[in-house]
């Protein structure tokens with residue numbers, strides 16, 4: 001199986017599919033096609049591991065094993081049974097099946113899981129003459145995704161979400177997913193060389209992601225992936241691909257990256273996260289309310305994820321803060337400002353229509369990313 005080319009699928013938050021496609025193309029992967037909620041592509045095992053290590057914007061990367069319309073348990077059983085599981089399993093794997101059913105005739109994830117597991121084990125019994133499966137070995141995480149009856153059997157090569165880079169050990173009150181933070185940086189006018197400041201930096205996710213991007217460091221270098229334990233892949237793959245990622249950070253166009261917040265506890269976490277990500281030398285943090293913030297530098301970019309008024313603060317306090325963001329920009333005339341919020345009153349409170357807007361999701365919350373360029 002070492003040189004197989006797999007049909008792959010990178011799951012992404014709505015709104016980020018384009019960024020994920022561009023990223024996969026930049027990594028040299030073939031047959032890249034975006035669709036709602038994800039991107040299809042082809043990759044050999046090395047390309048797949050490289051994508052897991054370097055993709056900053058997608059949630060998980062899967063090998064697509066089979067897909068077709070299933071409206072009955074019998075159809076699902078047959079679909080799973082036709083997959084050549086004997087190629088993917090040596091016999092000791094722990095088959096970890098999970099299932100999502102959305103607007104489909106098959107509505108019970110638990111029943112779909114148990115039908116699929118039956119089919120998988122039956123196939124292995126028939127093809128390998130093995131009768132017992134101790135499931136004591138490495139995990140083979142399998143997702144059965146049923147959306148309007150279209151059923152996909154996916155092998156999860158990432159394991160836990162790719163947003164878990166390994167540097168965040170405590171989440172603070174309203175953290176941003178690392179994949180979304182990276183996307184905010186990528187979608188902003190900031191490019192390495194320009195100063196970047198997050199005036200509501202909280203636990204520092206935007207700053208860490210910007211510093212990782214600036215130095216060209218692989219976002220997943222400090223974590224492992226499910227595929228690194230798959231018995232059907234070459235055991236030397238991991239060290240080969242990882243050694244290519246370990247090249248020294250690029251020194252081109254380093255910028256000043258900084259952040260501030262009025263909450264000293266959040267800043268403690270931000271300091272811990274920058275240290276754990278290995279970028280503490282590149283990021284400056286200060287405890288200061290954005291109303292008092294004054295930065296040097298004729299041009300730069302503010303990127304922030306201010307409170308939305310959904311959980312921590314009342315809507316009117318948030319809108320006052322949005323007005324204060326507008327004043328911050330007025331004090332820094334050469335600077336762009338980008339802010340994400342779910343509050344539809346943002347532009348009115350800010351006092352100006354954004355130059356660009358982008359609909360994005362922070363978890364399940366529909367948000368808009370406002371860019372004042």
Ligand SMILES: C[S@@+](CC[C@H](N)C(=O)[O-])C[C@H]1O[C@@H](n2cnc3c(N)ncnc32)[C@H](O)[C@@H]1O
Pocket residue numbers: 172174175176199200201202203204205206260261262263266288289290291305306307308321
């Ligand atoms: C939604 S959280 C940001 C979370 C952050 N993106 C992260 O990944 O942890 C909003 C942050 O704005 C900060 N904040 C609220 N009012 C502020 C103000 N007037 N000046 C500076 N920071 C403020 C809060 O302390 C909080 O950390």
